[in-house]
Amino acid sequence: MNTKNLPKIELHCHIDGSIRPSTIFELLQKENIKVAANTLNEFNRYVRAPKKCSSLIEYLDRFEYPNLVMQSKENLERITFEVMEDAAKENVKYIELRFAPLLHLKKGLTFDEVIESVLLGIKKAQAKYEIFGNLILCLMRHESIENSLSVVEQGRKFIERGVVAIDLAGNEHDFPPEIHKEAFDRAKEYGYHITVHAGETGKYENITKSIELLHAERIGHGVNAKDDLNTLNSVIDNSIALEMCPTSNIQTKAVDTYENHPSKMFLDKKVLVTLSTDNRTVSNVTLTDEFNTLSKYSNYSKADFKQVFINSNNASFASSEIKLKLKKFIDDYK
Numbered sequence: 001m002n003t004k005n006l007p008k009i010e011l012h013c014h015i016d017g018s019i020r021p022s023t024i025f026e027l028l029q030k031e032n033i034k035v036a037a038n039t040l041n042e043f044n045r046y047v048r049a050p051k052k053c054s055s056l057i058e059y060l061d062r063f064e065y066p067n068l069v070m071q072s073k074e075n076l077e078r079i080t081f082e083v084m085e086d087a088a089k090e091n092v093k094y095i096e097l098r099f100a101p102l103l104h105l106k107k108g109l110t111f112d113e114v115i116e117s118v119l120l121g122i123k124k125a126q127a128k129y130e131i132f133g134n135l136i137l138c139l140m141r142h143e144s145i146e147n148s149l150s151v152v153e154q155g156r157k158f159i160e161r162g163v164v165a166i167d168l169a170g171n172e173h174d175f176p177p178e179i180h181k182e183a184f185d186r187a188k189e190y191g192y193h194i195t196v197h198a199g200e201t202g203k204y205e206n207i208t209k210s211i212e213l214l215h216a217e218r219i220g221h222g223v224n225a226k227d228d229l230n231t232l233n234s235v236i237d238n239s240i241a242l243e244m245c246p247t248s249n250i251q252t253k254a255v256d257t258y259e260n261h262p263s264k265m266f267l268d269k270k271v272l273v274t275l276s277t278d279n280r281t282v283s284n285v286t287l288t289d290e291f292n293t294l295s296k297y298s299n300y301s302k303a304d305f306k307q308v309f310i311n312s313n314n315a316s317f318a319s320s321e322i323k324l325k326l327k328k329f330i331d332d333y334k
């Protein structure tokens with residue numbers, strides 16, 4: 001099966017975890033920022049996580065250098081364009097990119113400038129390639145509720161202009177979902193879609209909490225639903241799509257091996273499984289790589305990948321017009 005040619009949809013891709021290492025290295029040098037490496041080869045290990053980290057916390061360490069070069073309009077636009085370009089070149093037809101806007105205000109950009117630069121990168125990539133994109137704003141678990149509310153408030157004017165949803169990301173182990181409930185109540189009121197990282201390396205209870213308290217329509221990862229039947233049933237009964245990212249899950253120790261990753265078992269139980277990279281650079285994967293790994297270790301067939309496309313399209317936060325265009329890609333694929 002040629003998985004590269006398969007039309008694909010990616011719903012869970014962090015911009016800051018998906019910048020080309022060569023771009024990060026180039027921009028750090030251009031901006032005279034000290035780097036602990038002399039060559040790109042040496043630099044790679046600072047932005048790519050080991051195959052197995054000690055925990056999600058070690059994985060999240062790899063976002064330090066990317067953040068340093070995401071503090072200007074030009075860089076934000078270029079980086080976003082390149083992530084879309086890389087995705088388009090492996091037949092991703094629609095991508096929902098995400099990032100945490102408050103992490104990009106360190107060198108004087110305003111919130112609006114940050115969002116506008118990223119949206120411009122998306123727009124330029126859409127003009128050049130056969131790919132559509134939308135943007136999800138991440139609230140960070142360790143940050144204050146005031147900061148979360150401020151993202152929801154300031155992002156509001158960008159709904160319908162490319163911003164489609166609010167997410168909760170970061171250290172799940174120490175910061176349960178309910179801390180940010182007020183921000184998610186407000187997000188729902190304002191008409192954002194909602195997705196929440198849950199059941200990645202935290203407790204499976206975070207999945208039902210995210211659905212019931214934070215109004216999640218989709219769950220980022222959700223692997224821990226394998227450990228509790230009531231949780232899995234709640235995912236199925238509420239038609240919650242899971243944004244599953246196998247390689248990232250192994251790195252963060254959410255799952256021990258590819259063979260034990262639950263995505264195929266969930267798919268066979270009619271869970272709305274979708275597949276993504278999470279972080280193309282930090283996890284050193286493309287979506288094609290993920291598909292190849294799944295066909296090797298989890299026995300995914302072409303029909304399974306088509307079902308994943310259909311699930312992803314239905315669960316996407318795209319307009320009905322875009323969804324219709326995307327449907328045609330899979331209907332036409334033989």
Ligand SMILES: O=c1[nH]cnc2c1ncn2[C@H]1C[C@H](O)[C@@H](CO)O1
Pocket residue numbers: 014015016017056060063098099100103138169170171197200248278279
């Ligand atoms: O897999 C993840 N789990 C939780 N948080 C994550 C993951 N990958 C990236 N992040 C965090 C680090 C980024 O700086 C932030 C926004 O993209 O989201």
Ligand SMILES: [Zn+2]
Pocket residue numbers: 012014169197220278
């Ligand atoms: Zn993620």
